[in-house]
Amino acid sequence: MEQLGYFDQITADDLKAMAAATGPKVTIFLPTAPPQHQPQDTATRVKSLVKEARRKLVNAGVPESDAKDMLASFDAIATDAPFLRQQGESLALFAAKGLNLIYRLGVPVSEYTHVAEHFVLRPISEALTKSHAYYILAISRKKVRVLDATKDSVVQLDLQDIVPESLEDVVDTDDRQSQLQNRSLGGAGPVFHGHGGAADNQEVEIERFLQEVGSSLGDLLGRARSQPMVLAGVAENVASVKAASSYPVVAEDFISGNPDVSTNRELQQAGWDVVRPHFAANDDAAYERFADVSGTGLGETQPDLIREAAVAGRVDTLFINPSLNASDGTGDVNTAILHTKLNSGDIVIISDGRVENVAALMRY
Numbered sequence: 001m002e003q004l005g006y007f008d009q010i011t012a013d014d015l016k017a018m019a020a021a022t023g024p025k026v027t028i029f030l031p032t033a034p035p036q037h038q039p040q041d042t043a044t045r046v047k048s049l050v051k052e053a054r055r056k057l058v059n060a061g062v063p064e065s066d067a068k069d070m071l072a073s074f075d076a077i078a079t080d081a082p083f084l085r086q087q088g089e090s091l092a093l094f095a096a097k098g099l100n101l102i103y104r105l106g107v108p109v110s111e112y113t114h115v116a117e118h119f120v121l122r123p124i125s126e127a128l129t130k131s132h133a134y135y136i137l138a139i140s141r142k143k144v145r146v147l148d149a150t151k152d153s154v155v156q157l158d159l160q161d162i163v164p165e166s167l168e169d170v171v172d173t174d175d176r177q178s179q180l181q182n183r184s185l186g187g188a189g190p191v192f193h194g195h196g197g198a199a200d201n202q203e204v205e206i207e208r209f210l211q212e213v214g215s216s217l218g219d220l221l222g223r224a225r226s227q228p229m230v231l232a233g234v235a236e237n238v239a240s241v242k243a244a245s246s247y248p249v250v251a252e253d254f255i256s257g258n259p260d261v262s263t264n265r266e267l268q269q270a271g272w273d274v275v276r277p278h279f280a281a282n283d284d285a286a287y288e289r290f291a292d293v294s295g296t297g298l299g300e301t302q303p304d305l306i307r308e309a310a311v312a313g314r315v316d317t318l319f320i321n322p323s324l325n326a327s328d329g330t331g332d333v334n335t336a337i338l339h340t341k342l343n344s345g346d347i348v349i350i351s352d353g354r355v356e357n358v359a360a361l362m363r364y
Helices: 012-020 039-059 064-070 072-077 081-085 122-128 173-183 197-221 235-244 264-293 303-311 330-342
Strands: 025-031 090-096 099-105 112-116 134-139 144-149 154-156 229-233 315-320 346-349 358-362
Touching: 012 099, 012 330, 025 039, 039 064, 039 072, 039 081, 039 090, 039 112, 064 072, 072 090, 072 099, 099 122, 122 330, 122 346, 134 197, 134 235, 134 264, 144 197, 144 264, 154 264, 197 235, 229 235, 229 264, 264 315, 264 346, 264 358, 303 315, 303 330, 303 358, 315 330, 330 346, 330 358
Parallel strands: 134 229, 315 346
Antiparallel strands: 025 090, 025 112, 090 099, 134 144, 144 154, 315 358
16 A cells, blocks of 8 residues: 555653663664665664664763663664565664664654663654544545545555445456346347436435445444545545545545545645645644743743653643754653653644744643
């Protein structure tokens, strides 16, 4: 299945492991989007950055043998040809004693190696903003695709025999062929019975197909989800699917036209244009809630206080200025990001200058 890239999810269990890690922690970022980085170039850069990280670990007092063991799985990446070919926008590597985490991500990064008492998450914080994920349903008679997308990534989902893959999955093609043969008896051309004949039957079949696609979406994706779905298709198909949809959040606007001529990436970009105002409105509303309580203790901008609140589970929404580089904010912001996510808080990227560094809306 075509993808914009290969993407790995940063899971809740991974975040728990990061929070539980002790001792010096290694963070490595590497841009891997072509044409800047081809597989062999990526292998060379990984080797170089791992070597740099090993040196920094030794300088931090870690015995050389321990430093080598800590980064051994990263060394293996450089010789893993299939992995090197299957990249997204960036590669993020995290290591500590007994912990190695490797992610292919959809967010752009600058090359970076860091050893400290905390992991660096700020440059990839957008990968943790699940509130900006959306689905795309691309539907035609020939093909159905469900895409899981963000601004930077898209992955085509397996329909798992739950959602029909095409009209033929719904219509019994052998029975249909038999009906057509019966209607053409007599040698004088097709004989159609009823008001509209074959044309009416075909419309009924298409409508049944569209309704089955719509009604099965909730079974595939869940019926209590808040992630919006953008439909892609000709207007009449979109209207029928929307009317039958068992998935609760379908965007009003849609991607018009035959989606079969568009790649997953093209649909992802068109879908982002549809949902971007929705996400921006949600982010603005969250920031307004912060602004209303700023300076009262429920709205905080001091990084060390935000870190303490995040560790205590008090941060409801963390606002990040993406223009600052990885080293800005030292460990406070990175620790706040980690613990905000661990405690089911939201992360919102504010890039218009309203947030100088970091800000937080507290739960209490």
